[in-house]
Amino acid sequence: MLGFIVNPVAGNGKGKEVWGVLEQILRQQEAVYRVRETSREGEAQTIAVELIEKEGVNKIVAVGGDGTIHEVVNGIHQSGKACMLGHVAAGSGNDFSRGHGLSNDPEEAIERILSEKREKVIDLLKINGRLAVNSVGAGFDGQVAKTTNAASYKKWLNRMRLGKAAYLWSVIRVLFTYQPCEVKLTVDGEVFFVEKAWLIAIANIPNYGGGMLICPRAVADDGMAEICVVNDVGRWGLLRAFPQIFTGAHVNHPKVSFFRGKKITVEAQRPLFVHADGEIVDSTPLRVEVIPKSQRICG
Numbered sequence: 001m002l003g004f005i006v007n008p009v010a011g012n013g014k015g016k017e018v019w020g021v022l023e024q025i026l027r028q029q030e031a032v033y034r035v036r037e038t039s040r041e042g043e044a045q046t047i048a049v050e051l052i053e054k055e056g057v058n059k060i061v062a063v064g065g066d067g068t069i070h071e072v073v074n075g076i077h078q079s080g081k082a083c084m085l086g087h088v089a090a091g092s093g094n095d096f097s098r099g100h101g102l103s104n105d106p107e108e109a110i111e112r113i114l115s116e117k118r119e120k121v122i123d124l125l126k127i128n129g130r131l132a133v134n135s136v137g138a139g140f141d142g143q144v145a146k147t148t149n150a151a152s153y154k155k156w157l158n159r160m161r162l163g164k165a166a167y168l169w170s171v172i173r174v175l176f177t178y179q180p181c182e183v184k185l186t187v188d189g190e191v192f193f194v195e196k197a198w199l200i201a202i203a204n205i206p207n208y209g210g211g212m213l214i215c216p217r218a219v220a221d222d223g224m225a226e227i228c229v230v231n232d233v234g235r236w237g238l239l240r241a242f243p244q245i246f247t248g249a250h251v252n253h254p255k256v257s258f259f260r261g262k263k264i265t266v267e268a269q270r271p272l273f274v275h276a277d278g279e280i281v282d283s284t285p286l287r288v289e290v291i292p293k294s295q296r297i298c299g
């Protein structure tokens, strides 16, 4: 059975709009499906469990942004049953969609999902009891996620379809207030002491924050996470280097280091906000484990 979970407020209303398009196509095709709209934060996870356990759904299409996918995947794994994941992008960032080469066009996206021609099995990142599909970040980017999600400008910039601008404005704000600190990073048992750490990003896909390529060599199905660490750089130096992150050119920056691993821990001098797929989930100490090939996706 096919199921849809629609976040109507994703992308400031784009979720509802996109569902309207999909509903017409499904009706034309006389498709049999279940659909549920989310009414509050966190509900997509509960709905996913209900669809799988009570309605026999074995393929869930998340209509929304990265936060919606994050919740749906956690629901799928909470149910303990195998369930295919499809996604029609309707968020403001849509990193998952970009990272997996999904179509931006709802019509094409749903056709691909229904035809099941493009399937793959991806890794997930397990963090302090939750799962992330795209990335996990501690420090500067955790603070940026916290600031963006709480900001009033996110709403009105989203309304103008300028979701990326909201994120960038938060980056600038945090850049001038954030205090770097010492971090102990452990990657597969190897310990690194990082002085004046700005950020530690742990990624399953290259795409991040709605269009950046923080870990350009991350591969979603190789059983490894790519880790990007930025440290020992001044505010102005960081601001100057920041545009490089959009093309991946920061890989050559002397203050940016990369690691690869399956089990990662981050311990910091003071608690740092941790985001998973852009949603604040915790604070350090952070433990991340790659769960290889644990989610089938299509589209």
Ligand SMILES: Nc1ncnc2c1ncn2[C@@H]1O[C@H](COP(=O)(O)OP(=O)(O)OP(=O)(O)O)[C@@H](O)[C@H]1O
Binding pocket: 007, 008, 009, 010, 011, 012, 038, 039, 040, 041, 042, 043, 064, 065, 066, 067, 068, 069, 071, 090, 091, 092, 093, 094, 095, 163, 210, 278, 279
């Ligand atoms: N009816 C609702 N009212 C308010 N919030 C909701 C509702 N349904 C879901 N949410 C919450 O909306 C948040 C944002 O959803 P989502 O991430 O999918 O969209 P987005 O932020 O526009 O996109 P992206 O993460 O790709 O930038 C999630 O945290 C989700 O829990």
